[in-house]
Amino acid sequence: MCLIPGCPLRCSFCATGKGGFARNLKRHEIVEQVLAIEDVFKHRVTNVVFMGMGEPMLNLKEVLEAHRCLNKDIQIGQRMITISTVGVPNTIKKLASHKLQSTLAISLHAPNQKLRESIVPSAKSYPLEAIMKDCRDYFLETSRRVSFEYTLLAGVNDTIEHALELAELLHEWGRSYHVNLIPFNPVEGSDYQRPYKKSTLAFAAALESRKITVSVRQTRGLDASAACGQLRNQFQKSPLLTGAEDQQSNSEIAVSC
8 A cells, every 4th residue: 555655755666756755645545445346347456565665654643544444334353454664763662562463564675884874874863783772672562473574685684694694683583573675676777686586495494594484476467567665656757745734635535543
């Protein structure tokens, strides 16, 4: 589910961040995406991930209200809902205080602070140690396993040494973690490369050898530039202005929750 037209955090591998930021979506705009999908495909939506374009924790109030609506009114179970974040200071604690039974997914992408800052610029304001502590506290508060998203960038963060360092980091802070490996999806103008399948499987095997639960994301939407990290308006000629004024949606509000 997309939450924002654009994203202000500008992760180096992500097309969305290159497009700049416009505004946060309201709860009805978020929920209407689910209803639209059900209407178009004539199929009930059973799983929702707050991810895609935008940072959920920068729109937490609307995300929580949309979460309530999806759960209570559309009858999607809390355990079938995931909230993803690259990490925004103090917000994981706020999320944990609601004691939701939903999965927290952290966009990690590196096993140490220095490398993470080079991939995720916003990491400078939220050190890795602080994120890991908040993730541990989230588990203790909710008893829900935390998932770590890790985009594999060829020659940057995809070596066996990186995998072993990641395993050591996770073991240091707890054991109720899952790692979701995402081979980089090509983005126009990016210098990053997608790793070979052999490298991806070796990385996964190294984590498994250290008793880390791991999965490899199956790429979907690559042919339409709609895979993970590729989402961006194809018709956008120049970046959106960061901090653009929030504009009232012209579309009729079809959801009241």
